[in-house]
Amino acid sequence: MNILVLGGGAREHSICYAVKKSKKCNNLFCIPGNAGISEVAICKKIDLKKKKEIFNFCKKNRINLVIIGPEQYLEDGVSDYLKSKQISVFGPSKKASKLETSKSFAKKFLIRNKINTAKYKEFKSYVSARKYISSIEFPIVIKADGLASGKGVMICKNEPEAENALSIIMKKKKFGLAGNKIIIEEFLTGFEVSYFAFFDKNSFIKLGYALDHKRAYDDDKGPNTGGMGCFFPSKKMTKEIEEEIFKKILLPTSLGLKNEKLIYRGILFFGLMITKEGPYVIEYNVRFGDPECQILLRNLKTDLLTIMESNLQDKLSNINIKTDNKAVICVVLASNGYPGNFKKNKILKNLNKVKSLKGIKIFHAATSIKNGNIVSSGGRVLSITSKAKSINSARKMAYEALNKIGWEGGFFRNDIGLKNT
Ligand SMILES: Nc1ncnc2c1ncn2[C@@H]1O[C@H](COP(=O)(O)OP(=O)(O)O)[C@@H](O)[C@H]1O
Ligand SMILES: [Mg+2]
Incomplete structure (x- = not known):
């Protein structure tokens, strides 16, 4: 197979590494890639907004499968566009990607399907959100509804901090249209886990989990980042917790997708808070997380292309994912x-x-x-x-x-x- 990976970060490098190991991989390309990726794949710079050019590249290089790394391309509809041109794409549709690209959409999905998540309210106007924060207890979490490159979430310890957050998102429009709507939710305590499973129309299969470190400096000090590292395994993740995640999160998500006829094909990332009352969903991501992807793929023993092919054919139930438990x-x-x-x-x-x-x-x-x-x-x-x-x-x-x-x-x-x- 000829494979094209879209994206140019460490996540995409690790995807290229896993794809390159596959016996099924013939030629491997990456747009735009980076210096490290260019050692394993042929990299090409094409503006990823230019969908037609990507399609032409696929035709010219006889690409059999496109793997999309970053969420932005899913929101931009790259996946839908290439699929409409009969190209196989690993990456959910724009519609299903709303599980990540709209926090309000995800919250409503979670609540309809009785999946534990923090209590919340959503607002479209600054005035009503401002009024609301003067009547509640702190801390709270304020989130821009749309994609904000991991910067649209603010944990507020008191009313002035919350007012500032509202002003940044709703008045100054720091995240543009992504801040047209916001959600305000209760602050959960516990430990966070990034949990991953492949989902298709009929079933799902676990890939694994990782614990990550979001703050910039040691001892979780300093500002939030895209992630400074992660690890597997954690003693905190007991068998009981994994079972709860299966029963209370994965299963109802799969049933919810089916009941709502929301076809999701791809990897689904669950940002979880493991509280005293069990696991809660903080958010869904509709792609591999970075840096978590890097360690999950290093432990993956089953051929990644075989998993992806089965996923796209709705045949996940036929495969068995083997991982090294290192x-x-x-x-x-x-x-x-x-x-x-x-x-x-x-x-x-x-x-x-x-x-x-x-x-x-x-x-x-x-x-x-x-x-x-x-x-x-x-x-x-x-x-x-x-x-x-x-x-x-x-x-x-x-x-x-x-x-x-x-x-x-x-x-x-x-x-x-x-x-x-
Ligand atoms: N309800 C919550 N309670 C406690 N912490 C939260 C809550 N929601 C988000 N967070 C923290 O903020 C981080 C970012 O929030 P998240 O919803 O994952 O947004 P994004 O990844 O899109 O920036 C989470 O990883 C978590 O550390
Ligand atoms: Mg997150």
């Missing part, structure tokens, strides 16, 4: 200043030395090649994933690798996988 951790190397302002084009050396270390893989997130050097081109630059018998060994390996890279242009968290294990 400990895997992923540590993100980010540019100094991230998630705020940072410099680009900083040279990364020593990557070749690290690449060959046993149990280590480097997935590039934002790199490019300039004058023969690999340079940074974004906030999260690359990540190290390491696989071992225990989290402690995996941690040791990952940090040795990062110290060998010794990049002065950036930083990483030192405590990935340290707690919660």
Whole structure:
């Protein structure tokens, strides 16, 4: 098969790595890709808004399957467009993607299907939202309804913070149309898990879970980021909790999709809060999460293309997903200043030395090649994933690798996988 992966982050690099391992993979392409991806796939720069050009690229290169990484392309309808041109796409329809692209849509789906989620109210006007926050207890969580690159959620400890959040989203329109509607929900306590399963028209099958670290600095200090690392397994995730997730979250989601005739084909990510009362859904994501994808795919033993083919044919019930139950951790190397302002084009050396270390893989997130050097081109630059018998060994390996890279242009968290294990 000839495969095209859309996207250019570490998630897409890890997808390319998994696809390349498949005996079914003939030629592998990636748009736009990055410096690391270009070592495994033929990368091409095409503006992903130009759907027709992507279609032409597919025709020219006899692409048999397109795998979409980022949510934005799903919202933009790239998946629907290519499917309408008879190209096989791994990535749900624009309609089903609303489970992620509208938090209000997801909330209503969860409530209709009696799936545990934080109590909430939604507002379209600043005035009524402002009035509401003067009558409630804190903390609360305020969320822009639409996609906001992971920045549209604010946890507010008091009324002035909430007023500020409302003003940013609804008056200053920081997230544009995504903030035309907001939801205000109760604050849940517990621990968070990213849980993944493939869903088709008839059934679903678990892929696995990961625990991630969203804050920029050690001990969960500093601002929220796209994710600074993650790990598997966690001692907190007992068999009982996994069973509850199956019964209270996965099963009713699958039944809800069927009852509502919302056909979902693809990977579904459940952002869960495991509370004292059991698992609650914080959100759905309609694609692989990043960085979680990187460790899930490192533990995946079943051929990814076989899973995707079965998924698209609604034959998930025929397959068995086998995973290595090894400990895997992923540590993100980010540019100094991230998630705020940072410099680009900083040279990364020593990557070749690290690449060959046993149990280590480097997935590039934002790199490019300039004058023969690999340079940074974004906030999260690359990540190290390491696989071992225990989290402690995996941690040791990952940090040795990062110290060998010794990049002065950036930083990483030192405590990935340290707690919660
Ligand atoms: N109701 C809630 N209670 C506690 N924390 C929450 C709640 N909703 C969101 N969060 C926190 O905010 C983060 C981002 O929220 P989420 O709904 O996943 O939005 P997004 O990923 O689109 O930015 C979550 O991972 C979680 O840490
Ligand atoms: Mg989230």
